[in-house]
Amino acid sequence: EIPVRMVERLSAYRRQLRRWVAEGRTRIYSHELGALVGGTPAQVRRDLMTIGYTGSPARGYEATGLIERISQLLDAPTRQGVALVGVGYLGRAILNYFSKTHPDLPILAAFDVAPEKIGRVLDGCRCYAMTELEAVLGTQPVTVGIVAVPVEAAQGVADRLIQAGVRGLLNFTPTRLRVPPEVYVEDVDIAVSLEKVAFFARHGAGS
Amino acid sequence: EIPVRMVERLSAYRRQLRRWVAEGRTRIYSHELGALVGGTPAQVRRDLMTIGYTGSPARGYEATGLIERISQLLDAPTRQGVALVGVGYLGRAILNYFSKTHPDLPILAAFDVAPEKIGRVLDGCRCYAMTELEAVLGTQPVTVGIVAVPVEAAQGVADRLIQAGVRGLLNFTPTRLRVPPEVYVEDVDIAVSLEKVAFFARHGAGS
Ligand SMILES: NC(=O)c1ccc[n+]([C@@H]2O[C@H](COP(=O)([O-])OP(=O)(O)OC[C@H]3O[C@@H](n4cnc5c(N)ncnc54)[C@H](O)[C@@H]3O)[C@@H](O)[C@H]2O)c1
Numbered sequence: 174e175i176p177v178r179m180v181e182r183l184s185a186y187r188r189q190l191r192r193w194v195a196e197g198r199t200r201i202y203s204h205e206l207g208a209l210v211g212g213t214p215a216q217v218r219r220d221l222m223t224i225g226y227t228g229s230p231a232r233g234y235e236a237t238g239l240i241e242r243i244s245q246l247l248d249a250p251t252r253q254g255v256a257l258v259g260v261g262y263l264g265r266a267i268l269n270y271f272s273k274t275h276p277d278l279p280i281l282a283a284f285d286v287a288p289e290k291i292g293r294v295l296d297g298c299r300c301y302a303m304t305e306l307e308a309v310l311g312t313q314p315v316t317v318g319i320v321a322v323p324v325e326a327a328q329g330v331a332d333r334l335i336q337a338g339v340r341g342l343l344n345f346t347p348t349r350l351r352v353p354p355e356v357y358v359e360d361v362d363i364a365v366s367l368e369k370v371a372f373f374a375r376h377g378a379g380s
Numbered sequence: 381e382i383p384v385r386m387v388e389r390l391s392a393y394r395r396q397l398r399r400w401v402a403e404g405r406t407r408i409y410s411h412e413l414g415a416l417v418g419g420t421p422a423q424v425r426r427d428l429m430t431i432g433y434t435g436s437p438a439r440g441y442e443a444t445g446l447i448e449r450i451s452q453l454l455d456a457p458t459r460q461g462v463a464l465v466g467v468g469y470l471g472r473a474i475l476n477y478f479s480k481t482h483p484d485l486p487i488l489a490a491f492d493v494a495p496e497k498i499g500r501v502l503d504g505c506r507c508y509a510m511t512e513l514e515a516v517l518g519t520q521p522v523t524v525g526i527v528a529v530p531v532e533a534a535q536g537v538a539d540r541l542i543q544a545g546v547r548g549l550l551n552f553t554p555t556r557l558r559v560p561p562e563v564y565v566e567d568v569d570i571a572v573s574l575e576k577v578a579f580f581a582r583h584g585a586g587s
């Protein structure tokens with residue numbers, strides 16, 4: 174049983190390790206990874222021991238080996254994908270971003286109700302009508318849904334995604350989605366992040 | 381010295397308390413707030429004791445009083461605002477969202493380099509040219525900057541915001557900003573949240 178916060182840290186370590194490797198680095202130290210997530214070198218060492226990866230205090234960790242080990246844990250054995258519902262300003266920003274960063278989780282399909290968006294291919298991703306949701310998810314290995322629709326449509330969209338087999342939701346709408354216990358939901362709220370930044374901007378950079 | 385994670389929790393409690401009060405509720409229990417942030421009732425009680433607010437196990441906490449107490453801590457004594465730099469897909473989604481949710485931190489000004497955006501008023505917020513950044517920030521109480529520009533422009537934008545007096549940055553670009561020690565930076569990365577959701581979608585809903 175891996176705690177939610179640890180999965181978050183491992184994902185952030187891997188993202189940064191990939192950047193360092195692209196810059197030509199081969200060994201990384203626990204204090205560098207710690208600084209990345211606002212944690213301590215001891216927490217990094219604990220995280221990496223939990224996933225069975227050890228380094229040495231003098232020589233640090235071997236970067237590509239560590240990326241592989243984290244990927245074994247984080248990535249699905251078979252190709253998994255994401256469905257995006259709502260291709261407005263936020264949806265377009267997400268498609269634009271993912272088309273450039275090639276994450277391990279490709280956005281396989283997008284859905285919207287606006288006629289002028291349906292049938293278009295945006296940043297390499299096809300936008301389908303909401304009426305096609307079940308049919309498209311029946312043919313694609315989608316396990317995660319991104320909810321980027323207006324708040325009044327959010328619960329209805331979540332219900333349909335779950336009905337079609339999705340087991341994880343990334344919710345951008347300012348409402349709490351009611352889901353069955355086997356579905357994992359993560360709320361993203363920029364307002365909470367902004368309040369945190371403003372607090373530490375006034376009180377000196379936090380821990 | 382309040383830890384970063386606690387500020388995040390307090391902000392999330394307040395957001396949800398406001399919704400419950402709008403629905404007509406007057407008393408809230410620690411297990412309800414705990415469930416909101418994936419924490420325990422004991423952690424909620426510890427958080428609220430740290431800010432000097434107590435309830436009773438039988439009757440819970442009085443909601444409007446608790447909102448006021450959290451606001452005294454989180455909000456600035458004088459009106460503070462935010463500057464948004466980069467009014468593309470993501471910038472527009474942020475302006476659209478904040479124009480509807482009236483947070484305690486208003487977006488006072490937006491900046492971009494694209495001629496067709498400069499001088500327009502989008503969702504109640506004026507878009508200025510980047511050449512006007514210092515002049516506009518000299519007249520508005522801006523302490524936080526949102527960086528929503530293409531990655532290659534990010535560091536330059538951060539430097540100018542800091543030079544103009546901003547002490548907190550919310551960074552959406554996939555690069556680590558180099559800032560002086562008195563500046564607080566928070567990186568937002570949807571890819572990390574998505575990987576976490578996908579992990580728990582496969583392994584059953586997390587803790
Ligand atoms: N969490 C945050 O910090 C944050 C930040 C920005 C936006 N948001 C939220 O994200 C959501 C999207 O924001 P936006 O700026 O992109 O809005 P938008 O209005 O630009 O886009 C919404 C899109 O959803 C589509 N849509 C409407 N009803 C639908 C339905 N029933 N099924 C499928 N598609 C539907 C619309 O056609 C449109 O393309 C909103 O709920 C907004 O509050 C949250």
Ligand SMILES: NC(=O)c1ccc[n+]([C@@H]2O[C@H](COP(=O)([O-])OP(=O)(O)OC[C@H]3O[C@@H](n4cnc5c(N)ncnc54)[C@H](O)[C@@H]3O)[C@@H](O)[C@H]2O)c1
Binds near residue numbers: 531552553
């Ligand atoms: N962190 C995440 O999860 C996430 C998600 C989506 C997008 N993003 C990132 O957010 C940023 C914006 O994404 P987008 O989809 O809105 O891109 P976009 O290209 O639609 O918008 C960028 C805007 O910045 C403006 N701009 C360019 N150079 C500038 C400069 N020097 N000063 C001021 N403005 C400038 C452009 O004119 C444009 O309006 C990108 O860096 C993208 O990678 C991150």
